[in-house]
Amino acid sequence: MLVSIIDYGSGNLRSAQKAFERAASDNEITTEIVLQRDPEEVLKSDRIVLPGVGAFADCRAGLDAIPGMIDALEEAVIKQAKPYLGICVGMQLMADRGLEKTVTDGFGWIAGDVNKIKLSDPTIKIPQIGWNTLDIIGNHPLLADIETGENGLHAYFVHSYHLECKNAEECIATTDYGGPITAMVAKDNMAGTQFHPEKSQKLGLSLIANFLKWKP
Amino acid sequence: MTLKVRIIPCLDVADGRVVKGVNFVDLVDAGDPVEAAIAYDAAGADELTFLDITASHEERASTFDMIARTAEHCFMPLTVGGGVREISDIRKLLLAGADKVSVNTTAVFNPDFVAEASDKFGAQCIVVAIDAKKVSGEGEEARWEIFTHGGRKETGIDAVEFAEKVTSLGAGEILLTSMDRDGTKAGYNIPLTRAISDAVKVPVIASGGVGTLDHLVEGILEGHASAVLAASIFHFGTYTVGEAKAHMQAAGIPVRMVT
Numbered sequence: 001m002l003v004s005i006i007d008y009g010s011g012n013l014r015s016a017q018k019a020f021e022r023a024a025s026d027n028e029i030t031t032e033i034v035l036q037r038d039p040e041e042v043l044k045s046d047r048i049v050l051p052g053v054g055a056f057a058d059c060r061a062g063l064d065a066i067p068g069m070i071d072a073l074e075e076a077v078i079k080q081a082k083p084y085l086g087i088c089v090g091m092q093l094m095a096d097r098g099l100e101k102t103v104t105d106g107f108g109w110i111a112g113d114v115n116k117i118k119l120s121d122p123t124i125k126i127p128q129i130g131w132n133t134l135d136i137i138g139n140h141p142l143l144a145d146i147e148t149g150e151n152g153l154h155a156y157f158v159h160s161y162h163l164e165c166k167n168a169e170e171c172i173a174t175t176d177y178g179g180p181i182t183a184m185v186a187k188d189n190m191a192g193t194q195f196h197p198e199k200s201q202k203l204g205l206s207l208i209a210n211f212l213k214w215k216p
Numbered sequence: 217m218t219l220k221v222r223i224i225p226c227l228d229v230a231d232g233r234v235v236k237g238v239n240f241v242d243l244v245d246a247g248d249p250v251e252a253a254i255a256y257d258a259a260g261a262d263e264l265t266f267l268d269i270t271a272s273h274e275e276r277a278s279t280f281d282m283i284a285r286t287a288e289h290c291f292m293p294l295t296v297g298g299g300v301r302e303i304s305d306i307r308k309l310l311l312a313g314a315d316k317v318s319v320n321t322t323a324v325f326n327p328d329f330v331a332e333a334s335d336k337f338g339a340q341c342i343v344v345a346i347d348a349k350k351v352s353g354e355g356e357e358a359r360w361e362i363f364t365h366g367g368r369k370e371t372g373i374d375a376v377e378f379a380e381k382v383t384s385l386g387a388g389e390i391l392l393t394s395m396d397r398d399g400t401k402a403g404y405n406i407p408l409t410r411a412i413s414d415a416v417k418v419p420v421i422a423s424g425g426v427g428t429l430d431h432l433v434e435g436i437l438e439g440h441a442s443a444v445l446a447a448s449i450f451h452f453g454t455y456t457v458g459e460a461k462a463h464m465q466a467a468g469i470p471v472r473m474v475t
Contacts (some may be wrong), residue, residue, distance in 0.1 A: 012315070013311065014288075014312065015315075018287060024367055053310060053315070053338070053341060054337045054338050055334075055335060055336065055337065058335070058336055058337070058338075068382055100338075126418065127316040127339060127419070128443070129316075129340065129388070129419050130219050130262065130443070131220045131222070131262055131472045132218055132420075133218050150218065154472045158341075159338075160339055160388065175218070176219075176323055196293075199256070199291055199292055199293050199315060
């Protein structure tokens, strides 16, 4: 199996690659994890991961700077229905638009905008930085055998914006930060996490292993 | 709210090695950042901060390698600070595996750097480290100023005003060190921590002066910090991260217990 982690200058590439390698070896999954800049190679891969650290517009510009990459992602994920995992901004890019500083188009795969976290309590700090638990709304194979809920495992979040889903069923997990914040989205063969599985120890490695085994 | 309060061990590094030793019994090589990070990861640390005290530009390359090796083995958040002057420094640290980058002197002398970095990498990635020292006398209203170069150089800049300024420019977090307390084991400077925590809308990490587990609790409950950083109490095995978390939990602070 060939897993492509899209290399478009985003920050957490290497951490993501190492976490995928660890999850694969821990679960005896034979796979090749490749950092990929070539759209042609993306089309040949079996699974696609879009990591992302940074501002929405800057990440989008990084993808646009690789000729053919956006088209290759559309072809591989939407037409060929290859399993896709977006991480942090890689998840936010699945939305219609990002509203961070300027209005930037996303891929339009998950209906909704990426907006600043709105707080009812002014004493709560933005960004949300740290470990929080997940509240599951819809069962999903990526969450199989992972303890969630108030007494479950923690995921690592570091973000000021989140994807506000227009279709409630596409938000499959939230986290409580002065109210429910979108933690995970999914639709058909694609999924995205606002938290960083590559930095979330046990929960993260389990989720990555589930993604490698996922047959949507 | 279920976001947990973070406990952050801080490691000083030079030339890609941890200095000011880490005295864990089971470490083969206390100077190896990967060994130290693995031990802290297993102990339940919520994040690690590496402070690069490397003097020369040439040695800085070894820091990138150190972060890369650490990120290969530890699937936990890493913050790196020290000597960050250029946008390219931040990109290199992130590519190596850092999650957040801490900016200190550069933010003091060129605040616009904070805005540029935040636009590029997002506020969540940019920490401004503030070293503050009390400048008001006995009986006067408390006032703190920014010091640079390890607390040796005064700048005349008011610490609370500076914190408000850099967060408005896009800093996503403040790492606040009290120069009066650093290394004293007398506890965080609570009035300073509270003044800055209450003034800014981003998380503040309290630093400088931890000697007991009660000090960690005070930093959160009285100082209003979002996270606590400590070095020597953990490095020298005075307390484990697990003991610190149990103590904070007993005081009613939400923490991530790792079993």
